[in-house]
Amino acid sequence: MVRAYDPRVIETKWQERWERDRAYSVDEDPAKPKYYVLEMFPYPSGDIHMGHVRNYTIGDVVARQLTMAGHQVLHPIGWDAFGLPAENAAIKSNTHPAEWTYANIDKQASSFKRMGFSYDWDRTVVTCDEDYYRWGQWIFLEFWERGLVERKSSPVNWCPSCKTVLANEQVLGGGECWRCKSTVEKRELEQWYFKITEYADELLDDLDTLTGWPERVKAMQANWIGRSEGAEVDFTLCDAEGEPTEKTITVFTTRPDTLFGCTFFLLAPEHPLVHELVHGTEYAASVLEVVAAAAKETAVERAMGEREKRGAFTGRYVVNPVNGEKVPVWVADYVLMEYGTGAVMAVPCGDQRDFEFARAYGLPIPPVVLPEDDPALESLREVRERVVDDVTWECAYDGPGIMVQSGTFTGMPTGKGGTGVAAVTRWLEDRGKGRFAINYRLRDWLISRQRYWGNPIPAVHCSACGLVPVPERDLPVRLPPEVDITKGETLADHPEFYETTCPSCGGPARRETDTMDTFTCSSWYYLRYCDARNEQAIWDSAKAGYWMPVDQYIGGIEHAILHLLYSRFFTKVFRDMGLVSFGEPFTRLLTQGMVRKDGDVMSKSKGNVVAPEDMIAEFGADALRAYILFMAPPDKDLEWSREGLEGMYRWLGRVWRLVSEVAEVTAVGCGVATAADLESKALHREMHRVIGKVSDDISRFQLNTSIAAMMELTNAAYEYRNNVAPGARDRALERSVAESLTLLLAPYVPHMAEELWSGVLAAEGSVHRQGWPAFDAAAAAADEVEMAVQVNGKVRGRVTVAADAAEEQVIAAALEAVAGHLEGKEILKTVVVAGKLVSVVVR
């Protein structure tokens, strides 16, 4: 009588043994090819959820399979432990953030162990540990020395609920805080920045080298960086009497070829020049009204997009450099101070926004670019000076075409590559009135946070010396544990923390009390894993050189911009510092889909959460692992189904019984499968087909179909058992199938496979130390194939032929099989697709 499958007993047993044996600790081994599998490290929020199960199971299967396939695999884990939720939870439960954080880490760590994840626990990093965050401070100082740190005052995003500023990347589409979803406000504040814009070009260009990344992630980053090429153009400002002054205002435009169509000039309401221009004039009242209305707008209203555009004339003019025309300067609420220069040349014929504005305020709209097939082109092409002051169009034309009413450029194509663009830019450059320019949407990364539970910024404010970095020898700046978060305290409430002396002059000074954005901590943890316990350096470059870059990174799409962009930036700086020799940290990226239930993402607020711990208790971690991989491809969303999990548990039971039954009548080394008869041959072939399929599927992350293939092998083995009398069975073959199946299953259901291997089958060593089953193409090849026969594109019959049959033989057999459909017809053509089908065309 075979023992029943009991995951509870098996799983605990092996988990204890793996932990005792430090079974998954690795070191560098130059003799083996390395592979670094990394899942985005978790925030210690408490209980694990299905998203964790999915993310970490995918990585675990890859890590385990590659280990069996002969790679030296690094598969670490750690915790992104600083951050606001710890503060909020501490306030709620009247504890300290550290207490809450470490308790949750313990909780999650034991859940991960219950899932059977093969982590190297000796390399664990926790970002709120002093021996981790001190290196974060060291990075800050290095960045500072390289001129990548800046403290400046500008309008920033402020979350009133989190009581801190946020980076642009942390403000969601509707102007909401990424963490608490409150509407953010704009405030003018002095803050710390990392100059990520210095790497904008590289961050964009290198996306092309990331062939192992999903298109959509690259598209999102490219979108976010938002590079546009064009020109800067200098407009001369006129005085109140309309006479040109020495002063110029520069604009950025992507369409210098439309410069002749500029009939007015716009300033953002926040533009510093606005007040100066209208001060004491009759235009002041209406202009300031526009300015005030714009200031009142919240980020949400601004994000609403196209609304009615408002503006007011300032009473001043600027000179258009290409034609010397004086055009009026207006203030308009659709001009953004954050982008470009905060000033815009308005070309109403070519820009829909300018078009609408011109219509609303009665400004002229002369055409300067016409589509190539426009009938008006004939009469306008030769005209050098302007003759048409207003178009009859319904909307602006921003496509390519022929330049008209554009002085010496008239008749020139704007061109796909920008012929007119280049010509006008050169013209401006020659006269010192403009230049080629590139603009980015990307802003510098605001990294300071007015919160306690974070990495202190190692800087000192000295009234004599200004901003002074904390010397490296004084690191770390310790985060004092005595801050009482339940009373709303921050570092700024603790004089014993901030009262200090200036490292430069020795005089009294004030320590910086802001902490760093948690995303600074997660931008380099993958490198620290390579040498997690190093106390002398951030990491040993030989060790990082061995393991890095990460071969396969796995995580949620929510980090498509945030974490992934920041980490790429850090890596490029590390490269420039000589700390690493590569510029991209993650060679391949997989963004796993979400786990849904009843159509919604699982969440506490929706009340549709299925707790992994409950499922483990009921069906075991192995069934849960296999289930979550089987239900959908890893990158697609997955709809939770309890029935599906039950089905997976059933299959594992089937495998268990199959292997157990075979083990009862066979022994290790019971001989080589002869596979003499037809049934045995078929099973032998199926075994090799599945070995090939599973190996291939794993390499392409088609984990769902790899499990389907193992189910097929299970079904084939059962069919063999049911159809062949016990005495006639090839026992060695059955043994071989059972062993192969167990090996294939090892990465997916590590506990069950281990028990089957070393317990049930009584084979040698740990299943996880065995070699991955080798695919034998010859053994997988069939000697006979069934082919479909099509007549005029429809399947009308099928033939079974020898796999190596000559084409003439195949055609002859095929024609015979569909003879009924060929009567009285003329055969025009036959097509043979080897091993698949024969297509006959008749008339």
Next chain:
RNA sequence: GCCCGGGUGGCGGAACUGGCAGACGCGCCGGUCUCAAAAACCGGUGGCCGAAAGGCCGUGCGGGUUCGAUUCCCGCCCCGGGCACCA
């Protein structure tokens, strides 16, 4: 508006670079075992017509290329996501 995904049975999903659509699982239906149930095992399961053999239809919609299209091309529709008054 721009940029990415995606539309296949009752459901989740298969189908490598154009080659038998629906693998595998769930669900459902029928059977074996049982006093009965559960478990397990066996069989069936895209739609329509048919007793069956078989036939016709079928991968969001409309065209096209091809002996052959879920796959390639053109034109749409719908769903999800990112960015968005970015000059």
